[in-house]
Amino acid sequence: MxxxxxxxxxxxxxxxKRELVQRMTAAVQESFDVDADKVFIFFEDLKPGDYGKQGELQSFKEEK
Amino acid sequence: MxxxxxxxxxxxxxxxKRELVQRMTAAVQESFDVDADKVFIFFEDLKPGDYGKQGELQSFKEEK
Amino acid sequence: MxxxxxxxxxxxxxxxKRELVQRMTAAVQESFDVDADKVFIFFEDLKPGDYGKQGELQSFKEEK
Amino acid sequence: MxxxxxxxxxxxxxxxKRELVQRMTAAVQESFDVDADKVFIFFEDLKPGDYGKQGELQSFKEEK
Amino acid sequence: MxxxxxxxxxxxxxxxKRELVQRMTAAVQESFDVDADKVFIFFEDLKPGDYGKQGELQSFKEEK
Amino acid sequence: MxxxxxxxxxxxxxxxKRELVQRMTAAVQESFDVDADKVFIFFEDLKPGDYGKQGELQSFKEEK
Structure with a gap:
């Protein structure tokens, strides 16, 4: 937790990612007063073809 | 948002996917009255070996 | 699906929400060529105290 | 559902995964009294470089 | 995990819910060969007004 | 993002929660080199009756 x-x-x-895990774990420990071994972090990588904003996929924006 | x-x-x-992003963004704009640049869309692809229904994985159904 | x-x-x-369900279902049917009974939609309401952006919770922004 | x-x-x-789908579907049928065709199961594989615990990514733990 | x-x-x-937690934990232990204290389960309750299928919200279906 | x-x-x-938003946003800015207005944070509160571990719901553990 x-x-x-x-x-x-x-x-x-x-x-x-490693650096962010360290910093976010420290942030949670300070703000929520929990031990580091209670902090679980998952990354989910988004491909440009799987991310849309303003009505357009990121992959098509990059082509332009 | x-x-x-x-x-x-x-x-x-x-x-x-591009077409769906365009249509869904338009749908949200009309129903929720927000600007297109507030609409974020993420796709998550499911592999047949990661999707189960009726007690069976999709990948094994396809084999049959 | x-x-x-x-x-x-x-x-x-x-x-x-009802209107958006209708529009999004239609959008998926057209773009992905699936039947309406294969389209599942879930809403998750966010409270202002559970949504942060630019380093600040929405609930505190509204107070200002 | x-x-x-x-x-x-x-x-x-x-x-x-197939075995777990069968067992979990049976578990849901018994506890929630629903038909098997209402039970949907999705797997999400985590890479060691995308899973952090105790302030460290799993991938770096494995190197040690 | x-x-x-x-x-x-x-x-x-x-x-x-308690019964399902017990059954699903046992299922995971058998299929994935892990200890019970590695199995985390989260429930998310859906309101009928937040669940849409076949182009209609569940809450409006119940009214009919 | x-x-x-x-x-x-x-x-x-x-x-x-406010404090954690501030700290996590700063952590992301440093590790991922992005602007604060690109960092979105969502909280999801878990009820003890919706969280299971070691084969038991948290709510029943607290009763003991």
Whole structure:
């Protein structure tokens, strides 16, 4: 507790994800007063062809 | 706002997803009276081996 | 198939949600060529105290 | 109804997932008194680089 | 591991949910060969006004 | 981007959630190099009767 899901466009490096896990775990420990071993973090990579905004898929925006 | 997730069996083409993004964004604008740039859409592709119904995985149904 | 989740700030009326269900179902039928009885839609209402953006909860923004 | 999502570290075999679908569907039928064709199950595979616990990504733990 | 989410129309009793937790945990232990303390289960109650199928909200179907 | 969901047992105060939003947003800015207005955070409160672990619902554990 808690269980945290981070949905982000693909392309983040393992080091970036690792760093975020460390920082977010520390943030939860301070704000919610829980032990680090109670903090679960899941990443979900989004492909540009699976992310739409303003009525258009990200993959088609990049083509332009 | 809103944030919309579409879970669907893999195999849809980029064109099909693009079209759905356009139609769903228009639908939300009309029904919820929000601007298009507030509408976020995420697709999650399901593999047949990750989708079960009626007590059986889709991948095993296809084999039969 | 597909399974669609719509996360939105609370306050939408039953009529608005109903209308969106009709429009989104029609959109999916056209773009993905599936029957209406294969389209599942779930709403998740967000409270202002459960939605943060730009480093601030929505509930605190509204107070200002 | 219901819609069940199973998030698990990648590596489970198709047979293991199939078996779990059968067992979980039976469990839901008994406890919730619903037909098997109302039970939908989705698997989401987690990569070790997308799962963090105790402030560290699983992928880095495995390296040690 | 794993993390299981059960989305179901509201109205299930605490006893029904408890029973399902026991049965699903046993099912996971057998199929995935993990300890019971690694199995996390979350319920998400759906209101009839938040569940749409066949182009109509459940709440409006019940009225008829 | 990113979109972060925090699932936690109910009972956290608005101040605690606010603080976590600030800290997590700062964490994401540093690790992923994005602007604060691209960071979306959603809280999902879990009731003790909707959270099971080790084969038992939290609500029944508390009774003991």
């Amino acid at each position: 808690p269980f945290i899901t981070v949905k982000v466009l693909e392309g983040k490096t393992p080091e970036q | 809103p944030f919309i997730t579409v879970k669907v069996l893999e195999g849809k083409t980029p064109e099909q | 597909p399974f669609i989740t719509v996360k939105v700030l609370e306050g939408k009326t039953p009529e608005q | 219901p819609f069940i999502t199973v998030k698990v570290l990648e590596g489970k075999t198709p047979e293991q | 794993p993390f299981i989410t059960v989305k179901v129309l509201e109205g299930k009793t605490p006893e029904q | 990113p979109f972060i969901t925090v699932k936690v047992l109910e009972g956290k105060t608005p101040e605690q």
